[in-house]
Amino acid sequence: MPEFLRDINVTTLAAPLFIVLILAEILYIRFARRGGAYESRDAAASVFMGLGSSIIDGLLGFISFGILMLAYRLAPYKLPVNWVTGAVCFVLVDLSYYVAHRYYHRSRWGWAAHVIHHSSQHYNLSTALRQTWTGLLTGAFLLYVPLALMGFHPLLIGFCFGLNLIYQFWFHTEVIDKCPRWFEAVMNTPSHHRVHHASNPRYLDANYAGVFIIWDRLFGTFVAERSDDPPRYGLVSNLGTFNPLRVATHEYAGILRDITRPGLSLKQRLLYIFAEPGWCHDGSRKSSRQIKADYVARHPEHAGEPGL
DSSP states (O other), rough: HHHHHHHHHHHHHHHHHHHHHHHHHHHHHHHOOOEEEEEEEHHHHHHHHHHHHHHHHHHHHHHHHHHHHHHHHOOOSOOOSSSHHHHHOOOOOOOOHHHHHHHHHHHHHHHHHHHHHHSSSSGGGGGGGGGOOOOHHHHHGGGGGHHHHTTHHHHHHHHHHHHHHHHHHHHHHHSSOOOOOOHHHHBBOOOHHHHHBBGGGGGOOOOOSSSSSSHHHHHOOOOOOOSEEEEEEEBBSSSOOOHHHHHHHHHHHHHHHTOOHHHHHHHHHHHHHHHOOOOOSSSSSSOOOHHHHHHHHHGEEEEEETTT
């Protein structure tokens, strides 16, 4: 195992660059008068959420790493660490990220952690820092266990995961419109990820990719950004607060309220935890699929379009 993988934390090393790029984006938006907007309280909340996420990951990361190491020890063959295995691992980590990201959106338990990242009504580089404090609770790290069982060292998996997160920083922006067509066809871009952060019905639960948009194209979750339906950022029902503690915990509080309602069956209580976000036993709330169906019912001319 190369020694540098033991000592390097790529996301920590990239943090100063993140700050420089955020400041550059603020200046560009101010003087060019285009490319989105910053709201000081919103950006401060995002930075605070990112700082808290980094601290918690640093304190609790040994849990997921320990489980990956256990799986690695069970692997029948240990792969060497070189450029070839590193490249393969990077691609497989991105595929695992796609699956985990899709889980975050399709199960309320995963959404309770991931909703933090979608809670801003602005879309700029500071939004990339708005990360969960409770990612470990989702269990999504278990989706990377197969890579360890295949013989990839957990340090290499973690290194590739860090590179994956660094790549995702730059496309949280409205400053960049479209990239070259060949790049848009293969890679995740600002245009693709603006769709992912939008609350428009056609854009809900689309474009889960981390680095390679090809996963969404392969698995039927790709939706292109449209000029006639510009993204509206935030949640279907926005929080109306910049309090980081509420941002971090509001969905867990909602789950607790729902599962403690009187008169529910055990199945209903479990569905309030693990079913798709918006599931409700009495129909008083709507899931993304129901929101899309309602939109098509009101606008039948859009039926069959991507995302609907």
